[in-house]
Amino acid sequence: MKAVTAKTHAWDRVWLGANLATGAPAYNDRHAPAGLGELRDAVLAIKDGRVAWVGSRQQLDSMQWAATNVTLAEGLWITPGLIECHTHLVYGGDRSNEFAARLRGATYEEISRAGGGIVATMRATRAASEDRLLDQSLPRAMALAAEGVTTLEIKSGYGLDLDNEMKMLRVAQRIGELTGLTVIKTFLGAHALPPEFAGRQEDYVRHVCNDMLPAVAAAKLADAVDAFCERIAFTQEQTRRIFDRARELGLPVRLHADQLSDGSGGELAADCGALSADHLEHASERSLQRMAERGVVAGLLPGAFYYLRETQLPPIARLRELNIPLAVSTDCNPGTSPIASLLTAMNMACVMFRLTAAESLRGVTVNAARALGLAKDRGTLEVGARADLAIWRLRHPEQLCAEVGVHRPVEIVLAGKRARS
Ligand SMILES: [Zn+2]
Known part of the structure; x- marks a missing residue:
């Protein structure tokens, strides 16, 4: 973590090295526009119950940032709740x-x-x-x-x-x-x-x-x-x-x-x-x-x-x-x-x-x-979306469909806060 300056992004929580199924068109192959919007070895940051930043580790390295809570998330997948x-x-x-x-x-x-x-x-x-x-x-x-x-x-x-x-x-x-x-x-x-x-x-x-x-x-x-x-x-x-x-x-x-x-x-x-x-x-x-x-x-x-x-x-x-x-x-x-x-x-x-x-x-x-008429607020991991997250230990989210009765999230986040488990 770097020193806090006026230009520093101050986040409540950040996940480093996570794989993200963003659902955002920007991350899809243009030949497969209805994909998961996958971003590997990436970073997700939240603030005030909303997604505040999404990007690659390289992009993060060039930024000033600080977070109250940092989670090393290698091997985890984050999907929208x-x-x-x-x-x-x-x-x-x-x-x-x-x-x-x-x-x-x-x-x-x-x-x-x-x-x-x-x-x-x-x-x-x-x-x-x-x-x-x-x-x-x-x-x-x-x-x-x-x-x-x-x-x-x-x-x-x-x-x-x-x-x-x-x-x-x-x-x-x-x-x-x-x-x-x-x-x-x-x-x-x-x-x-x-x-x-x-x-x-x-x-x-x-x-x-x-x-x-x-x-x-x-x-x-x-x-x-x-x-x-x-x-x-x-x-x-x-x-x-x-x-x-x-x-x-x-x-x-x-x-x-x-x-x-x-x-x-x-x-x-x-x-x-x-x-x-x-x-x-x-x-x-x-x-x-x-x-x-x-x-x-x-x-x-x-x-x-x-x-x-x-x-x-x-x-x-x-x-x-x-x-x-x-x-x-x-x-x-x-x-x-x-x-x-x-x-x-x-x-x-x-x-x-x-x-x-x-x-x-x-x-x-x-x-x-x-x-549900909520597309502006949730359903993707895009900046501004409500920070409702499901975090999974998976090799790929396809496992959620292929394997029945096996998977539960390792953590669930509701509007930026860890859900009671
Ligand atoms: Zn019905």
């Missing part, structure tokens, strides 16, 4: 009985029509007190955090009435307070039709638009709004009305789109300026074109594909051709994707959807940040 951009991890009860039913041959739609599925979780979620719901949900968030997740999206959608939707969103908020993770709360009142509105779907949509959305927005309990546009859920026209109302209230939207059938969900998401359209197994060419035009992120959820033993793959090659950003997520939920491991979802995205390891890692960093 992982971003989990699509979960339903706040819920009561479990649905392992449906898992067993599916093993006997029942389909998701049959289970749903027989009162299982989302409505079964709704009953268990309504029955749980707020504290009980927190107790049941927190371990799932902590499992994700232990893998290096630093930003976590959590949807409501198992309350399906105002009090219980608000209860879920308060639990999501408390998970953020307890773990230090950034939790993005998404209101998903249009997830399923609650039984008290049976046969009155239009009345429920009106209730969502006129009562629930304004109340949730006024309480500042939602950062975004989602809907399930599907033949077993809500129509395109209903979804559009809900999204129009959300946008009037200043809330960005995202959509469960084209999972079980082509409902022009991708096109609807694009028309409504959605941040992301998620699932997309049955998305039409028209939907993909519109998503590309409007910069809508494609949220890939291989866990649901795996649990449902789907055979229709999302149109990965076409998404690539159209340069649609690919995000990867667990879809952590009790029925169709009870997976609280983003690293496992990254592996599944590679094995089943044939993403490259770089695409999969970008899917949980830079593109997941875009899916």
